[in-house]
């Protein structure tokens with residue numbers, strides 16, 4: 049199945065993968081989804097183990113989409129970012145962190161409150177053509 053992105057997107061062969069731990073205390077299975085699939089299913093996803101269903105609102109989908117766009121833009125700018133540093137001021141001195149290290153190597157985590165509990169969503173960008181046919 050071809051996954052198409054809207055025409056404003058850079059045509060990079062990347063996909064946004066998100067996972068989080070199931071909220072059922074006796075389950076805690078990893079629930080993973082592809083952002084584009086989630087948009088198609090209108091924010092609905094189910095635990096593969098206990099079948100608990102989750103429904104994410106448009107606001108959360110929009111946050112994920114903006115994060116994906118940001119990461120796409122960073123990937124695209126990767127070459128020029130190699131020589132850019134971010135200065136981080138600490139109490140005693142300034143630390144310079146290379147931009148591309150800061151933004152492309154770090155795992156990105158979004159924390160969202162569901163039913164009064166904070167849930168961490170791990171956000172990864174992966175190559176679309178990783179040899180698997182999905």
Ligand SMILES: [Zn+2]
Pocket residue numbers: 070071072075076077095096097098099100
């Ligand atoms: Zn579960």
